[in-house]
Amino acid sequence: MKPPPLVAHVAVFIGAALIAAYASAADQPDPLRYRELVHIVRQDCGSCHGLTLAGGLGPALTPEALADKPPEGLVATIVGGRPGTPMPPFLGIVSEAEASWIVDQLMRGFPADGGATAAAPTN
Amino acid sequence: MSAPQSARLAPPLVWVMVLSAMVLLLSACTTMPQTAARGTGDLGVVIERADGRLKVVETSGRTVLAEVEGLGDLSHASVVFSRDARYAFVFGRDGGLTKVDVLAARIVARVVQAGNAIGGAISQDGRIVVAQNYEPGGIKAFDADTLELLADVPADYGSEGKRSKVVGLADLPGNRFVYSLFDAGEIRVTDLSDPGNPKTERFAAGKQPYDALVTPDGRYYIAGLFGEDGLAMLDLWQPEKGVRKVLAGYGRGEAPLPVYKMPHLRGWAIAGGRAYLPAIGRHEVLVVDTRSWEEVSRIAVKSQPVFVMARPDGREVWVNFAFPDNGWVQVIDTLDNSVVETLQPGRAILHMEFTPRGEAVWLSARDDNRIVVYDTGSRRPLGALAAASPSGIFFTSRAARTGF
Numbered sequence: 001m002k003p004p005p006l007v008a009h010v011a012v013f014i015g016a017a018l019i020a021a022y023a024s025a026a027d028q029p030d031p032l033r034y035r036e037l038v039h040i041v042r043q044d045c046g047s048c049h050g051l052t053l054a055g056g057l058g059p060a061l062t063p064e065a066l067a068d069k070p071p072e073g074l075v076a077t078i079v080g081g082r083p084g085t086p087m088p089p090f091l092g093i094v095s096e097a098e099a100s101w102i103v104d105q106l107m108r109g110f111p112a113d114g115g116a117t118a119a120a121p122t123n
Numbered sequence: 124m125s126a127p128q129s130a131r132l133a134p135p136l137v138w139v140m141v142l143s144a145m146v147l148l149l150s151a152c153t154t155m156p157q158t159a160a161r162g163t164g165d166l167g168v169v170i171e172r173a174d175g176r177l178k179v180v181e182t183s184g185r186t187v188l189a190e191v192e193g194l195g196d197l198s199h200a201s202v203v204f205s206r207d208a209r210y211a212f213v214f215g216r217d218g219g220l221t222k223v224d225v226l227a228a229r230i231v232a233r234v235v236q237a238g239n240a241i242g243g244a245i246s247q248d249g250r251i252v253v254a255q256n257y258e259p260g261g262i263k264a265f266d267a268d269t270l271e272l273l274a275d276v277p278a279d280y281g282s283e284g285k286r287s288k289v290v291g292l293a294d295l296p297g298n299r300f301v302y303s304l305f306d307a308g309e310i311r312v313t314d315l316s317d318p319g320n321p322k323t324e325r326f327a328a329g330k331q332p333y334d335a336l337v338t339p340d341g342r343y344y345i346a347g348l349f350g351e352d353g354l355a356m357l358d359l360w361q362p363e364k365g366v367r368k369v370l371a372g373y374g375r376g377e378a379p380l381p382v383y384k385m386p387h388l389r390g391w392a393i394a395g396g397r398a399y400l401p402a403i404g405r406h407e408v409l410v411v412d413t414r415s416w417e418e419v420s421r422i423a424v425k426s427q428p429v430f431v432m433a434r435p436d437g438r439e440v441w442v443n444f445a446f447p448d449n450g451w452v453q454v455i456d457t458l459d460n461s462v463v464e465t466l467q468p469g470r471a472i473l474h475m476e477f478t479p480r481g482e483a484v485w486l487s488a489r490d491d492n493r494i495v496v497y498d499t500g501s502r503r504p505l506g507a508l509a510a511a512s513p514s515g516i517f518f519t520s521r522a523a524r525t526g527f
Contacts, residue, residue: 004245033411036401039490040446043471043489043490043512044383044446045253046383047199047385047446048197048384049385050196050198050199050216050239051172051173051216052196052198052216052217053195055165055257055258056198056199056216056239056241057241057257057290057333062209063294078175081188081381084350086331086333086382086385088381088382088383089381093383093447096434096505102443115490116470116471116490116491
């Protein structure tokens with residue numbers, strides 16, 4: 001006997017939601033670090049790419065601008081920089097996993113800045 | 124005899140006085156700005172970059188007088204002042220050019236003149252405001268009264284109709300403007316003395332000029348080069364001699380360190396016949412003699428310098444740094460070219476501005492959401508003002524300076 005369609009739909013939906021939650025939890029930095037990364041990208045990457053990421057001396061990093069770029073290439077650019085241009089390597093400031101999280105967020109439309117974390121002064 | 128005469132004359136006289144007083148008071152109600160009459164010499168503006176807002180500040184009592192909203196995307200915003208030091212022209216990243224009445228704290232004109240802009244300048248006679256643009260690359264000149272477009276000078280180069288990003292714009296005597304082309308590696312001088320008929324001269328500069336400065340006398344224009352070791356210098360009194368490379372090979376062939384923020388050359392540090400310049404990819408301030416243009420010294424500093432700014436008397440040079448070391452500031456003594464003070468004024472120090480005679484310096488601490496004011500004599504904090512994500516600080520004393 002087949003289960004009622006509503007039950008099947010709900011089961012599939014809950015299953016998908018759990019898988020999605022698990023997958024995103026796996027590569028999601030902790031909330032404080034996440035906030036810090038958003039702040040760094042908006043403010044410090046923003047000094048060349050613009051606060052709105054619409055571009056400046058560096059190119060635009062909006063979802064439209066990145067749509068046809070392979071994500072691996074973008075991660076490599078963040079981590080290793082781009083020789084011959086002012087784009088510096090950020091490895092040491094962000095990890096490769098964080099760079100790929102940043103690329104993923106950029107391609108979806110980057111989150112708003114929640115401000116600096118209440119950490120000790122930068123040094 | 125005289126008493127009845129004066130009794131007849133008095134009423135009209137009283138009426139004249141009462142009526143003129145009423146007219147004066149009424150007109151005062153409609154035309155006077157809300158602030159009381161005051162000078163502008165101790166005023167300035169602070170950019171609140173994330174909120175499209177600026178704060179009008181005064182440096183005598185160190186207070187915020189007013190706020191002005193609606194200025195668009197102010198990441199990398201810069202400001203020049205009208206020659207009467209009453210109006211601020213604010214250049215936004217989004218191409219917005221806004222004329223703000225600093226006394227009345229209101230916008231009097233605004234245009235969106237490009238897709239992506241980086242700053243601007245004002246002519247010697249104060250009549251022309253010029254914006255420098257990344258997209259579309261070039262400069263545009265506007266009437267300083269109305270912001271009406273006067274001239275559009277594209278930074279075109281090569282044979283394929285490409286346009287370069289423009290950096291390092293500065294005003295020169297004679298309503299001329301000098302600027303650099305990041306993508307084309309050129310310095311250009313555009314004469315706007317007849318704005319309807321701009322004339323442009325071109326000079327090969329070197330690889331990737333990223334910013335530039337003009338000396339206080341308007342004679343030398345120095346462009347920093349990102350793509351090569353050295354700076355490009357043009358003597359504007361003898362432009363026919365072309366660009367000369369100064370400090371060539373200052374990197375000594377060593378691999379450059381990462382540059383997480385481009386240094387700013389505008390806001391020059393010329394002190395005691397020497398120019399103090401940020402190295403690119405080296406944690407050094409380079410010192411060059413402004414007569415021979417030979418290297419005098421190089422000073423090891425905390426990190427990649429961003430702003431290297433002389434106190435107005437030239438006795439000291441203050442330096443801030445690129446991310447992630449932007450919580451530090453160092454002070455250089457210009458007599459012996461040594462670092463005499465290392466400070467941590469706050470988190471993410473983006474900009475510094477000296478009061479007109481240099482007794483104090485205002486620093487924007489972006490991540491602390493405040494402006495910190497230091498006494499330059501004791502090098503200790505005098506106070507702080509709240510400001511949301513502050514970046515540039517611009518005092519009206521810039522109105523009288525070439526290159527500001």
